[in-house]
Amino acid sequence: EAQVTQNPRYLITVTGKKLTVTCSQNMNHEYMSWYRQDPGLGLRQIYYSMNVEVTDKGDVPEGYKVSRKEKRNFPLILESPSPNQTSLYFCASSPRTSGLNEQFFGPGTRLTVL
């Protein structure tokens, strides 16, 4: 089944404790992206990647890191989480055949930073 998977789905952590949220897609998509969803703000892009080893900042990249060493994986790293990073996070992927393809989203990771 074609899908985007994220792990963990739920995470409660404390301020300053490094964490990684994994994202993997099995559709051979070039483009991958991370979003955070907050009430009243919709989805905001954190980082995106056009292909392996090509990443760039989105609208709200502060406090986050990403890497794209393999085409299928795009982990999101929080080196020193803070309470304002408590949010619902989504990974998405899409092919770049025309640039107008819809994005496929993972199920989400709900992060709470205490």
Added chain:
Amino acid sequence: AQSVAQPEDQVNVAEGNPLTVKCTYSVSGNPYLFWYVQYPNRGLQFLLKYITGDNLVKGSYGFEAEFNKSQTSFHLKKPSALVSDSALYFCAVRRLDNTDKLIFGTGTRLQVFP
């Protein structure tokens, strides 16, 4: 700057009645517009998109959207609502550069009552 607006935080409709979820956009040039739906505890799912051509776009689950260039709108519609349509709906516009970036609205919660 490109943006989308969803003027209603919530839309309530009785089952069997037609529904409309509103979206207006602001772009320079031709807009590429999308609708996504988010069911509880799930990621976003693609519903439909407008790239070019017929102003009435048909999508998944019986939804359709009407592109209106003069009113810069892309309202989502369905002739007969189902209780199972209750979800969070997002309008999005693709940025007109080489980043494949989607800019999302703040979302509209649709509540369909039996």
